[in-house]
Amino acid sequence: MKKLEERILRDGVVKPGGILKVDSFLNHQIDTELCYEMAKEIHELYKDEEITKILTIEASGISIATMAGYVFGVPVVFAKKAMSKNISDNVYSVEVYSFTKKATKNVIVSKEYINAGEKILIIDDFLAMGSALEGLSDIVKQAGAEVVGAAIAIEKAFQPGGDKLRAKGMRIESLARVASMSDDSLTFVED
Amino acid sequence: MKKLEERILRDGVVKPGGILKVDSFLNHQIDTELCYEMAKEIHELYKDEEITKILTIEASGISIATMAGYVFGVPVVFAKKAMSKNISDNVYSVEVYSFTKKATKNVIVSKEYINAGEKILIIDDFLAMGSALEGLSDIVKQAGAEVVGAAIAIEKAFQPGGDKLRAKGMRIESLARVASMSDDSLTFVED
Numbered sequence: 001m002k003k004l005e006e007r008i009l010r011d012g013v014v015k016p017g018g019i020l021k022v023d024s025f026l027n028h029q030i031d032t033e034l035c036y037e038m039a040k041e042i043h044e045l046y047k048d049e050e051i052t053k054i055l056t057i058e059a060s061g062i063s064i065a066t067m068a069g070y071v072f073g074v075p076v077v078f079a080k081k082a083m084s085k086n087i088s089d090n091v092y093s094v095e096v097y098s099f100t101k102k103a104t105k106n107v108i109v110s111k112e113y114i115n116a117g118e119k120i121l122i123i124d125d126f127l128a129m130g131s132a133l134e135g136l137s138d139i140v141k142q143a144g145a146e147v148v149g150a151a152i153a154i155e156k157a158f159q160p161g162g163d164k165l166r167a168k169g170m171r172i173e174s175l176a177r178v179a180s181m182s183d184d185s186l187t188f189v190e191d
Numbered sequence: 192m193k194k195l196e197e198r199i200l201r202d203g204v205v206k207p208g209g210i211l212k213v214d215s216f217l218n219h220q221i222d223t224e225l226c227y228e229m230a231k232e233i234h235e236l237y238k239d240e241e242i243t244k245i246l247t248i249e250a251s252g253i254s255i256a257t258m259a260g261y262v263f264g265v266p267v268v269f270a271k272k273a274m275s276k277n278i279s280d281n282v283y284s285v286e287v288y289s290f291t292k293k294a295t296k297n298v299i300v301s302k303e304y305i306n307a308g309e310k311i312l313i314i315d316d317f318l319a320m321g322s323a324l325e326g327l328s329d330i331v332k333q334a335g336a337e338v339v340g341a342a343i344a345i346e347k348a349f350q351p352g353g354d355k356l357r358a359k360g361m362r363i364e365s366l367a368r369v370a371s372m373s374d375d376s377l378t379f380v381e382d
Contacts, residue, residue, distance in 0.1 A: 029304040030267045032260035059249035059269065066254040067261065069223035076221045078250065113220040 001041050001175040004153065005188050007034065014181050018128075018156070019100070026125055026153060027060045032067075038175055039067035042123065042151040045173045046072075049148045052118045053077060055136055057107060064153060065123040072121075077113045079136060082106040092142045096135040099128065107132075109139050116144030127152040127174060130161020137170065154178065157189050192232050192366040195344065196379050198225060205372050209319075209347070210291070217316055217344060221254045229366055230258035233314065233342040236364045237263075240339045243309045244268060246327055248298060255344060256314040263312075268304045270327060273297040283333045287326035290319065298323075300330050307335030318343040318365060321352020328361065345369065348380045 013021040025031040042064075051072055056065035057079040069076035082093070082105070091108040098105065114120065120140045127133055133150055140147045149171030155162050157177040166172055177189035204212040216222040233255075242263055247256035248270040260267035273284070273296070282299040289296065305311065311331045318324055324341055331338045340362030346353050348368040357363055368380035 023301060024303065025266075028268065028271065028301055030257060030260065030269070032257060032265070032267055035257060036261050059253060059271075062250060062253040063257040063267070066221060066223060066226060066257050069221065070227050070258065074223070075216075076223055076254070077219065078221070080219065080250075110214060110219055112215065 001038065003034065003037060004176045007031075008154065008176055008178070009186060012186065014183055014186065018159075018181075020154065020156070020178065020181060020186075022125075022154065026063075030063045032063075035063050035067050036071075038064055038153060039071045041175055042068045042121075042173070043071045045151065046121055046149060049121070050119055051121045051148055053114065054121050054123055055079065055109070055114070055140065056123045057081070057132055057136060060126075061124045064125060068121075068123055068151070075113075077109060079107045079109045079139065082108045092139045094135040094138045094142075097131050099131070107135050107139070109143075111143070114140060114143035114145050118143070118145040119148045120145050121148050122150040123152075124150070125153045126156070127154070127161050127172070128156040128159040130165050133161065133165060133170075133172075137165075149173065151175070156181075192229065194225065194228060195367045198222075199345065199367055199369070200377060203377065205374055205377065209350075209372075211345065211347070211369065211372060211377075213316075213345065217254075218251045223254075223258075226254050226258050227262075229255055229344060230262045232366055233259045233312075233364070234262045236342065237312055237340060240312070241310055242312045242339055244305065245312050245314055246270065246300070246305070246331065247314045248272070248323055248327060251317075252315045255316065259312075259314055259342070266304075268300060270298045270300045270330065273299045283330045285326040285329045285333075288322050290322070298326050298330070300334075302334070305331060305334035305336050309334070309336040310339045311336050312339050313341040314343075315341070316344045317347070318345070318353050318363070319347040319350040321356050324352065324356060324361075324363075328356075340364065342366070347372075 152174040155174035346365035
């Protein structure tokens with residue numbers, strides 16, 4: 001998506017450790033007009049599937065997912081990061097390792113909100129190692145529902161998550177795919 | 192807002208300890224159409240103010256705030272709950288006590304995203320004791336910006352936060368004001 005790529009080039013900041021900061025328009029401050037345009041683009045990509053629900057993870061996936069839910073006309077569920085190890089029987093739960101934070105968290109979704117047979121689109125802001133996406137996908141399968149695919153704002157295509165999950169058969173559409181980044185340059189995967 | 196009140200009556204669940212669970216449409220699963228209608232209602236209430244930015248707090252304020260930001264045509268900033276006590280110089284920070292979780296958290300906003308002179312609308316899903324709203328308001332003042340007012344989805348009007356902050360001069364518009372609730376009944380404040 002041209003507009004997102006241009007925005008990353010203009011306002012993204014590369015930090016040590018392979019961090020791409022997009023705080024000014026996606027992650028902390030949200031450009032709501034761009035958010036809506038991303039939602040329309042995601043709808044364009046998945047409009048022929050009969051999506052019944054969108055699943056994301058708190059906190060920074062919620063903006064795009066909510067806007068996309070509105071465009072698709074479906075509810076959004078956001079998975080919660082649980083501190084506690086006391087996970088109740090009423091939730092689907094999965095452990096997700098964050099490479100950025102170097103910590104494992106339980107990610108939970110109440111069993112009430114994903115039903116067997118549903119067709120789920122997973123949305124997130126970033127895809128790098130793929131652990132969050134894999135965890136969300138696992139939760140959908142625990143519920144007996146189907147992962148139709150994933151829509152990601154920014155994929156770090158130089159990290160293995162996207163290719164690994166595509167190789168397992170998951171449809172993943174990323175609105176911007178970063179091929180390489182350093183202090184003074186950032187390139188995208190050519191279409 | 193009639194539609195929100197009806198939804199609370201239909202799908203809200205009162206839990207011990209004064210908890211009103213609205214997980215099925217606002218807090219975990221989001222009814223995106225209702226979310227858009229709440230955003231339009233908030234715009235109706237504040238459209239004559241020259242709002243430059245919306246401020247909310249992660250995670251469950253983000254949906255309504257994003258949709259409202261889109262309707263107003265302004266960016267949204269979401270304050271983050273920081274685990275660490277090492278707060279950098281680059282953020283505005285305030286301590287907020289959660290009565291639900293019985294814990295104090297640092298709430299932070301990067302200094303880049305609220306500027307002196309801005310006119311800020313604060314949006315949140317719940318207002319009860321008012322500590323989150325007071326904290327967000329404090330951050331806006333630290334930045335030298337103005338709190339035009341707050342828009343809340345559900346106010347527990349039987350708890351003191353709303354009245355306390357109104358008495359200090361803050362404009363607070365709540366889309367549903369719960370007057371009382373128990374296991375088997377829930378009433379709203381009459382307009």
